Amino acid sequence: MTGETNSERLNIIITGHVDHGKSTLVGRLLADTRSLPEGKLQAIKDSCKKNGRVFEYAFLLDALEDEQKQGITIDSARIFFKSKVREYLIIDAPGHIEFLRNMLSGASRAVAAVLVIDAVEGVAENSKRHGLLLSLLGISQVLVAVNKLDALGYDEQVFNRIREEYAAYLETLKVNPLAFVPVSAREGKNITESAPEMSWYGGKTVLEILDTFHNLPSNEDSFFAMPVQDVYRFSGGNDDRRIYAGTIVSGEVSTGDSVIFQPSGKEAHIKNIEVWNAPAKTRAVTGEASGFTLDKEIYVKRGEVMLKSGENAPIKTTDRIRANVIWLGSRPMGFNKKYLLKLGSDKVDVRLEKIERFLGEAGSGQNNELRRHDCGSVVLSLVRPIAVSSFYDNASLGRFVIVDGYDAAGGGIVLESLETAPNAQGPIPLISREFEDELFAFLKVHFPHRFPNPGAGI
Secondary structure (H helix, E strand, O other), X not given: OOOOOOOOEEEEEEEEOOOOOHHHHHHHHHHHOXXXXXXXXXXXXXXXXXXXXXXXXXXXXXXXXXXXXXXXXXXXXXXXXXXXXXXXXXXXXXXXXXXXXXXXXXXXXXXXXXXXXXXXXXXXXXXXXXXXXXXXXXXXXXXXXXXXXXXXXXXXXXXXXXXXXXXXXXXXXXXOOXXXXXXXXXXXXXXXXXXXXXXXXXXXXXXXXXXXXXXXOOHHHOOOEEEEEEEEEOOOOOOOOEEEEEEOOEOEEEOOOEEEXXXXXXXXXXXXXXXXXXXXXXXXXXXXXXXXXXXOXXXXXXXOEEEEOOOOOOEEEEEEEEEXXXXXXXXXXXXXXXXEEEEOOEEEEEEEEEEEEEOOOOOOOOOOEEOOOOEEEEEEEEEEEEEEEOOOOOHHHOEEEEEEXXXXXXXXXXXXXXXXXXXXXXXXXXXXXXXXXXXXXXXXHXXXXXXXXXXXXX
């Protein structure tokens, strides 16, 4: 391809209902930007001719044997291509309802999305469900491509009807598409070049709109937060360090800073930022796996969140949350069962307290459970308080997975923390925080070899 590209890379997911033309659209982007290996396109065309098959641009992607047999995309393929503006990593996600897990896995790595809708079939159930999943994942840069308009004589009224219907639905999810584009992926219309057959459309092509998307700003300028992954103790060679370790999900911190751990509320100052086989450092930033020693030894557990004291971070300690959930488990999510919620580095037992409303389609029709592929706005009750953030304040501390037995059965985002219900009986602390610290110090002195890793609890 001609033209200079910069070093920026943008991750985009292509999604939509099965057979609506996602893979064909991606194949067109690859071919029309000349991003394929030399001779690849012609080789596939020759193979189709030899085997008496009609060439499809989707064949550039659907390389798995099962996909060739069934004609559907099963996994989330990762494809690279370049425009004159940047390089893209484009994720072709499965559209079939049975492969929503794969679609979620792919979408979690994307910052923008192209939703493909078949103009002949119109807005399908999965078109709505995929829009909801993008909302749950916080992907706000969305382009809707209304495909296969060649089969309808490039009818403007069909395009307008689908645009109005789908835009109204997405508005209920607080998703505002940056553009609706009428296309024919098979014929290459409005993909990289404007189509004279749709002169009634005065907007940009798919590629031109993709080039206006941007990567999200770094969390480095946000408040400091680090979920504690573990606490390590060294006892050999007169090394008595206790290192509080984890990955920084936002902000930065320096030696000497005062920090507080939530939900325990314990405070200390950072003494050193520990490094291994590297120059000493006095500052740690977003994305770094880091370890810290403190000016005093305190007992904190895995799952607590380390914050800067006085930074007024939007982190709440709560045992009730309002959340949007998608349920993918084979067994329904009901009220009279205990589940495990994983958020950040924490794990806590949780129960479904209330289903406030179903999202997208009407759901299972049962107001007392979420069935497989249902999405709902719910209230969850935790057996103990944890530190959480609204997803919109901090995605890492506002996105969670729900485990049913050994099955990762659902996931969602925290909308807000709630007060403990007036009639709820919360967990009764066995010992006070002050006594816990005194017990920790006593055990360290008198039973140094038998006292367990503090990250695992007493």
